[in-house]
Amino acid sequence: MGRCVYCGTNYGAIFAGTLAEIKERGKLIIGTEPTFPPFEYVNENNEIVGFDIDIAKKIAEELGVELEILNLPFDSLIPALMSDKIDLIVAGMTITEERAKVIDFSIPYFNANQAIVVREDGNFKPEKLEDLMGKKVAVQLGTTGDLVVSEIEKVSITRFQKFTDAFLELQNKRVDAVVLDEAVANAYVKTFPKFIISAVIDTGEKYGIGVKKGNTELLDFVNSVLSNMFKSPYDLLVEKWFEETK
Ligand code: GLN
DSSP: BBBBBHHHHTHHHHHHHHSHHHHHHHHEEEOOEETTTTTEETTSSSSSHHHHHHHHHHHHHHHTEEEEEOOOOOOGGHHHHHHTSSSSESSSOOHHHHTTTTEEOOOOEEEEEEEEEETTTOOOOOOSGGGTTSEEEEEEESSHHHHHHHHHHOOOOEEEEEEHHHHHHHTTTTSSSSEHHHHHHHHHEEEEEEEEEEEEEEEEEOOEEEEEEOOHHHHHHHHHHHHHSSOHHHHHHHIIIITTTT
């Protein structure tokens, strides 16, 4: 017997987070941490928007259900997925070996590297990770930025749940740098010209959508939506007129 963890209804053999349950519930519930522009952030109307959110909307639309977004700390996303509080993690999450031991990932949908952000008016302009030795660095708890900085010797790390707090710390000169994903660093630097990117570290990361381990039905669905999004209108025409009529 499967029991809907949200409404308590028993669904015979249908389990939480399956396609059938999501359709029955009428909404797809995703978890994200919205201080990660342009992937997910809170706009002036207090709505969570961004690149990832548009992908999630597309998945919900293809399922014919509403989209519900849960705002969670980044390091709570995997536990939330594992305990059926959310159906998917759509949070610019890098596919890593460690994470893939406990959750499944979709096909990669974005390439990323880490960037070091410093104050524009300061004289500390690191060019590589090692230049952070002996310095104070802010990161987001549990991110790949946290991981790379944690490997530096004699570095003092302050871990925040929100990137907005990490940048406040940099602005208030309580840390020397913030390390985070390059595209997001670009977005912060564009909004706050008092910060600059002093170096990009080639970490070769790829983002994936997190799915509960073993939920292959939902994983296959997410992968099919993503691969269709990667296709150009031309690719879709070729498929329509040649490949599918073979
Ligand atoms: N890509 C990074 C990671 O997976 C950061 C993601 C985020 O902070 N939303 O750890």
